[in-house]
Every structure is written in structure tokens, then in C-alpha cells.
Amino acid sequence: MAAKRLDAIALLKADHRKVEDLFAKFESAKGADRKAKLAQEICTELTVHTTIEEEIFYPACKGKIEEDLLAEAYVEHDGAKVLLGEIEVGNLDGEFYDAKVKVLSEQIKHHVKEEERRAEGMFAEAKAAGLPMDDLGDRMAARKKELLAEIKKSGLQAPQTRTFIGSPLKHNTGAGAKDTAIVAAMALR
């Protein structure tokens, strides 16, 4: 069955609803297998969604909508990718696994609100600027297909950031490690 043709905003909003639904399902899920499957779906959806926005929709918005809004969206994506990467490799029995999924869902909720806000949201501004939504929708739908096929074939790759430049972080595994982390943080100042 051919997928329904959606304009850019309808396509992105449909993605948002889908991932919200997956987060809700994860929250009430029982059993490691079910949770792992849902976490995998969440990571796949968010990877594809952030990629099509960053490759197609956000560049189309550049110069047409408020600059701060766009810059913050990129940074929010990169922030979410930190947890995405954690969840992709994380072990389901880990003490913080559910918390990571929950915090990711909260970050995404905030981000989606910024995109969909009726007045002055990114989509509202893009619409007011007269972006070619049908064309952008077609391009994103095609890219989405490609990305899903790639993930199916090779699995999820480590998320790639566009604004984070790889500031060093240390994993605190104990009291000694804590000192090292503090020293590293001070050295950065």
C-alpha cells in the first residue's frame, strides 16, 4: 500500500505522535524483551526524525525563521542524542536505564512543544514564511525510507552531533573517579 502523501508539517507531526506513543508504551511495558524492542523503536524513530529535520527541514528554515529558534533546535537534538546513544548501548537491567528513557521523553516533549507551538513555534513560523511544504514533505518521506532501510540493513550507528564538539566527559565509576572528574572539570575552566 502506498503511503499517504503528507506535507512537511503533517509528516513531522505524525512522527512526533508516533514517538510519544512509543514512550507511553515503554512506560507501561513489562518484561525486558518488550522494553528492549520498544527502546529500539524509539531510537530508530528519533534517529530518522532528527536526521530528516537536520538534513532537509531545518536547512530550508534557515534565513526564513527566527535564528535562535533554529539554533536551539539543533542543540536540543544533540542533547537528546547523548541519551539516545546511551539507550542504544545501555543494558536494560542497568539501574538508570528506565530513567534515561524517561528523561529522553521529557527532553523530546519540550523540543516538540517548541516546534509545534501555535504562536511563534518553528512550524508556525515556517508556514508563515511560505516554505514549499509539499516538496519538503516528499523529500523527507523519500529520505526516511532510505534511512529506515539503512538501519534495517546495518543497525543503528552511534548518533552524530552537529553542534556538540565532543567536550570530554568522564564516567564516574567510584570515589577515585569522582576526583578525576572534578579535576577534569576544573581544568576546562
Ligand SMILES: [Fe+2]
Ligand atoms: Fe520534530
Ligand SMILES: [Fe+2]
Ligand atoms: Fe526537531
